[in-house]
Amino acid sequence: MHCRLIGIPLQDGASQLGCEMGPSALRVADLKGALVELGHEVTDIGNVVIGDLPDVSHPNPAVRNLPQIAAWTELLTEVAYRESGQGMPIFMGGDHALSAGTVAGVARRAAEQGRPLFVLWLDAHTDFHTLESTKSGNLHGLPAAYYTGQPGFDGYLPALSHPVDPARVCMIGIRSVDPAEREALKQNSVTVHDMRTIDEHGVAVLLRRFIDEVEAANGLLHVSLDVDFLEPAIAPAVGTTVPGGATFREAHLVMEMLHDSGLVTSLDLVELNPFLDERGRTAKLLVDLTASLMGRTVLDRPTRSY
Ligand SMILES: [Mn+2]
Numbered sequence: 001m002h003c004r005l006i007g008i009p010l011q012d013g014a015s016q017l018g019c020e021m022g023p024s025a026l027r028v029a030d031l032k033g034a035l036v037e038l039g040h041e042v043t044d045i046g047n048v049v050i051g052d053l054p055d056v057s058h059p060n061p062a063v064r065n066l067p068q069i070a071a072w073t074e075l076l077t078e079v080a081y082r083e084s085g086q087g088m089p090i091f092m093g094g095d096h097a098l099s100a101g102t103v104a105g106v107a108r109r110a111a112e113q114g115r116p117l118f119v120l121w122l123d124a125h126t127d128f129h130t131l132e133s134t135k136s137g138n139l140h141g142l143p144a145a146y147y148t149g150q151p152g153f154d155g156y157l158p159a160l161s162h163p164v165d166p167a168r169v170c171m172i173g174i175r176s177v178d179p180a181e182r183e184a185l186k187q188n189s190v191t192v193h194d195m196r197t198i199d200e201h202g203v204a205v206l207l208r209r210f211i212d213e214v215e216a217a218n219g220l221l222h223v224s225l226d227v228d229f230l231e232p233a234i235a236p237a238v239g240t241t242v243p244g245g246a247t248f249r250e251a252h253l254v255m256e257m258l259h260d261s262g263l264v265t266s267l268d269l270v271e272l273n274p275f276l277d278e279r280g281r282t283a284k285l286l287v288d289l290t291a292s293l294m295g296r297t298v299l300d301r302p303t304r305s306y
Contacts, residue, residue, distance in 0.1 A: 003088050005032060006083060006092065007027075007045075007047035007048065010095055012064075014138055015136065016275075017275070022270075053067035062135055069097050069157070074101070076105060077105040093271065093272065099143040107164050118220065129141040130142065131156055144190075146160070148164050169191065172198070173245060203250045222268075223268070235286075237281075252288075
């Protein structure tokens with residue numbers, strides 16, 4: 001596999017500063033080395049940066065940093081489209097607002113190949129707010145609504161050429177949903193597995209179902225991994241911790257199953273805030289999880305005939 005590492009020092013979508021250091025922390029934790037060790041070819045294209053900001057504002061006074069997020073979304077849509085034609089892009093965030101652009105870009109690539117795009121959203125939150133519904137005004141809470149083509153973004157964020165069918169989005173790890181999001185999710189057919197569902201069924205059963213769907217449709221699979229998907233005790237470096245997250249074992253199982261499926265074509269690593277980390281342990285965990293996704297296993301499991 002040819003991996004393309006893309007640094008996205010975006011922090012304007014989050015309430016706390018620090019995510020702009022995310023790409024640096026992932027480099028220091030040697031994401032590239034971990035992938036090379038697995039036999040992948042790796043190109044780090046460096047960080048991308050936005051230029052001039054558009055003159056745009058929204059009537060909802062809570063909305064923060066809209067011109068910045070509009071500029072990032074436009075840039076990242078182009079970057080994701082371009083890089084997904086070169087190999088497997090790994091987007092090193094940066095806060096989760098970046099997925100508005102990365103998913104839009106890989107969706108354009110998928111459409112060009114005549115294949116449906118599926119999105120696996122590993123997160124504590126559904127990030128399904130619109131510009132009208134957000135109360136915090138932090139635009140990292142909107143990307144899933146944007147890339148599935150929910151109303152209210154026209155004239156504020158770049159026009160979406162290829163919205164993702166909400167029925168092809170699966171969210172796992174959810175444990176914090178605002179009422180407005182709950183309503184919007186109900187009206188769309190997004191699959192949402194909260195932590196209770198994971199406890200009752202086990203994450204493997206839920207993920208297997210989704211992987212089978214992607215495979216049956218000959219789809220491309222984009223994985224968006226938010227640090228707050230994980231239990232805060234093992235991944236403290238995030239500004240939006242919610243107790244009760246995925247354990248170390250659950251997270252690695254998800255990544256190993258995704259690797260076995262051979263379906264993943266692009267990856268976001270988002271919300272890493274190194275300012276909140278403890279001696280780099282969250283950055284190192286993200287590198288290890290990415291390595292699991294890209295083929296690292298503890299032991300080979302040969303099939304025995306006896
Ligand atoms: Mn998120």
